[in-house]
Amino acid sequence: MIRSVNFGDAQQILNIYNYYVINTDVTFDLTPMSLKAFQEKMHSITKGYPFIVYEEDNEILGYAYAGKFRERPAYNATLESTVYVKHNQHGKKIGSLLYAELISQLKQTDCRVVLGVLTLPNDASVKLHEKFGFEKVGHLKEVGFKFNTWLDVGIFELKLV
Template identity: 60%
Template sequence: MIRPITIQDAQQIVDIYNYYVINSIVTLDLVSFSAQEFEDKIKTISNDFPFIVYEENNEVLGYAYANTFRTKPAYKNTVELTVYIKHTELGKRIGKKLYSELLFQLKNKNYHVVIGGLTLPNDASVKLHENFGFEKVAHFKEVGYKFGKWHDVGFWQLTL
């Protein structure tokens, strides 16, 4: 089931996210988050943008949301997307289901452009974005440093 996020989801969401903070370059965050920090994030983001979860048997297996791309008013119809899937549930098309719903909601709210920023390499996320019609529009080399190495970041864009 895909549904809007609630504050009660914070612990499950932070557990999903912190796995990637600790074990991968998918996020360039370096320090794990607390459930309280994610509660604040949920409140802030869900006030203005879609923030959804994928749930099975009362367990959150993934989440996705849109957020501010840049703060200048002229960018108000452009958003940046985020999706994370519980690491034990990868390959089950949960990300595709979440993105389908998120893009549907954003189109209905008259957003014009959606952007996905990816730490590279990340073949699964590149494939997810390109399957929805996103096109790579930028590649920044060695802009993030994690696990003793420099990492590239790419941006993919879709016009709704």
């Protein structure tokens, strides 16, 4: 089931996210986020943007949300999307289901452009974004440093209007 997030989901979502912080380079956070910091982030996002979860048997298996791309007001119609699936649940199309719902919700808002900002290489995430019509519009080389490696970032754009 896909539904809107509630604050009781915070710990399960944080567990999904922190796995990626500790074990992968798909996020540029270097240390696990605290529950309090994550709850504050959730509160900030849900004040104005969609934040959804995929739940099965009372377990959160993935989540997606959109938030501000940048703070300056001229960017208000441009949002950045995020999707994470629990590390042991890949291959079940959870990410696709979440993204389809997120994009559907964003089409009901004033959002004009959605950006996916991805660590590269990341074939699975690139394929997910391309499946939904995102086009690669930028490639930033060696802009992040994690696990003693310089990492690239791709910027993928989906125009909703």
